[in-house]
Amino acid sequence: WIRNGTLGIRCDSVADGEPHNLLVRNSRITDFSRAAIYSGFGRIRLENTVVANSGLYNLYTLGGRVEADHCTFANSFPGPRATPSIGLFNRYDDGTGTFRYRALLQADLRNCIVDGSQESEVGFGYGPQAAFNFRFEGSLLKLNRFPDPALYDVNDPARFEGCVFNVNPQFEASSTFDYRLKLGSPALGIGWPNATNAIPIDALGQSRPSPADAGALETL
Incomplete structure (x- = not known):
């Protein structure tokens, strides 16, 4: 359990084609004043x-x-927050008002839950000057379905497939870090087989059925 600080994990650049320079498995990363995981041109797997x-x-x-x-x-x-839970970017302001670009070659989130207190918990910042590739599959997402400007289309199967939007995942007790799902949760059984076949055991050692639940923890 990594918790309580300013920045949890910072992962910096690695040449494309190199192995992952960060692998996080069966873990909890919580309670940071800025970011839990920061990847600047890294290659990470969770x-x-x-x-x-x-x-x-x-x-x-x-x-x-x-x-x-x-x-x-x-x-x-618990404090004020104006940013989403997940931010995907291919550009940054260099401090002079000029954008610098770094290709987002891959952002694949499969059988995940993204939730929180903001109206939309996935944010995008990109320009056409560099690649910006992302895809969500078999996931429950808190996301503005009708962005203006239209940065994405939730009906595009190349970007979103088998996802459920803007419903309460019904965690058992998030205030005590129990992120198992209650019976009746809309995240039950929405997982797609690709991720489940790759990770057939959940974070607590329980076998996943098919179809599996979204998120790190299978419902008992």
């Missing part, structure tokens, strides 16, 4: 991981690659 309660981002990705399978991102940070 499995069976709960990330919760950050003042800015649970997961901030600027370029590079990120894969998350069966993860729970839940942000109920």
Whole structure:
């Protein structure tokens, strides 16, 4: 359990084609005043991981690659917060008002839960000057379905497939970090087989059925 600080994990650049320079598995990363996971052009993989309660981002990705399978991102940070739980970016302001670009080559989140106290908990910042590739599959997402401007289309199967939007995941007790799902949760059984086949055991050692629940923890 990684918890209580300013920044949980910072992962910096790695050349494309190199192995992951961060693998997080069966873990909890919670309670950071800025970001739980910050990736600047890194290559990261998250499995069976709960990330919760950050003042800015649970997961901030600027370029590079990120894969998350069966993860729970839940942000109920107790202080003021104006940023989403997950931020996906291919650009940043260099401090002079000029954008610099870094290709987001891959951002694949499969069988995940993204929830929190904001109206939309997934944020995008990108321009056409660099690649911006992302996809959500078999996930429960708190997300503005009708963005203006139209940065994405939730009906585009290349970006969103088998996802459920803007419903309460019904955690057992998020205030005590129990992110198991209650019976009747809309995240039950929505997982797609690709991620489940890759990670057939949940964070507590329980076998996943098919179809599996979204998130890090299978319902008992």
